[in-house]
Amino acid sequence: MNDNSPDAHAVLSSSLISGAIFGTFVPGDGLQKLLWIVLGGVAGLLAAWLPALVAGSIEQVVSPEKPACIKGTCKRDDDYEPQYTTERHPNYVYTYTSSYKCRCGDHYVAQDGEFMRLDATGELTPYMVKVNSRWIEARAGLDPTPSSSWRFSWFCMNLMGFAMPAAAMGAVLGTGVWHNFQIGTIVGAVIGVIIAFLGTLRDDRDSFSGSYP
Numbered sequence: 001m002n003d004n005s006p007d008a009h010a011v012l013s014s015s016l017i018s019g020a021i022f023g024t025f026v027p028g029d030g031l032q033k034l035l036w037i038v039l040g041g042v043a044g045l046l047a048a049w050l051p052a053l054v055a056g057s058i059e060q061v062v063s064p065e066k067p068a069c070i071k072g073t074c075k076r077d078d079d080y081e082p083q084y085t086t087e088r089h090p091n092y093v094y095t096y097t098s099s100y101k102c103r104c105g106d107h108y109v110a111q112d113g114e115f116m117r118l119d120a121t122g123e124l125t126p127y128m129v130k131v132n133s134r135w136i137e138a139r140a141g142l143d144p145t146p147s148s149s150w151r152f153s154w155f156c157m158n159l160m161g162f163a164m165p166a167a168a169m170g171a172v173l174g175t176g177v178w179h180n181f182q183i184g185t186i187v188g189a190v191i192g193v194i195i196a197f198l199g200t201l202r203d204d205r206d207s208f209s210g211s212y213p
Contacts (some may be wrong), residue, residue, distance in 0.1 A: 054153070064106075065116055066100065067128040067135035074102035083107065113144025158196035166192030 009136040054066040068075040085098035099118050100108045108127065115135070126138035131145050167189035174184015 050156075064135070066110065069102040069104055069106055069108070070117065070127065071104050072105070073104055077105050080108070114138070155196060158199040159193065162199065163189055163192030164196040166195065 021157075024163075045201055065077050066080055069079070074080065080098045080100040080102050083099045083101055086094055087094045087096075098109070100110065102108065109116045109118050109124060113130040114126065115130075116124040117127045128135045129138045129142050129144050131142065135143065167185050170184040170186070170188015170191070172184070174180050174182070174187070175185075182197075
């Protein structure tokens with residue numbers, strides 16, 4: 001996901017803070033104000049993890065995580081064995097998946113929607129690119145793009161990351177400037193939705209810093 005996109009912890013934090021702001025300005029007793037904080041936290045949890053979980057499940061059904069190997073014999077994810085690399089540092093040890101070895105003995109590297117061949121010298125050769133949930137043979141000018149399910153996931157996270165805080169700020173301004181809590185909340189929410197939509201379009205255009213299924 002793009003570095004500019006709100007991550008799960010940011011979405012949860014903004015939802016909790018927004019819930020607290022709503023709780024401050026919504027008329028009612030202490031229990032009602034506390035309820036807004038709880039609702040903010042629940043909304044943040046759902047928006048941060050549920051869309052990504054649903055999108056990931058859809059991706060696993062409609063599109064394999066890895067394409068068939070170059071010989072066409074290894075077609076399932078189980079046909080690829082992860083190859084691990086361990087880096088030892090003064091204060092910690094870091095182990096990560098550096099490549100995958102198929103049953104034919106060939107090595108591949110998966111990164112940012114690309115599946116590349118790894119030869120004995122360590123040189124990478126583009127092999128397949130994932131475009132809208134489909135693996136396509138790599139060629140010049142073809143870049144990986146996320147699927148519709150992941151665009152939806154990003155939009156949900158952007159929506160909670162921007163729309164709810166904007167609505168909360170609108171509530172503050174509406175109460176202090178227009179002396180109307182409802183109008184401020186609606187104006188802030190509309191602005192937040194527009195920002196979330198534009199943010200999702202920006203994420204779709206920009207290069208992706210992390211791999212996605």
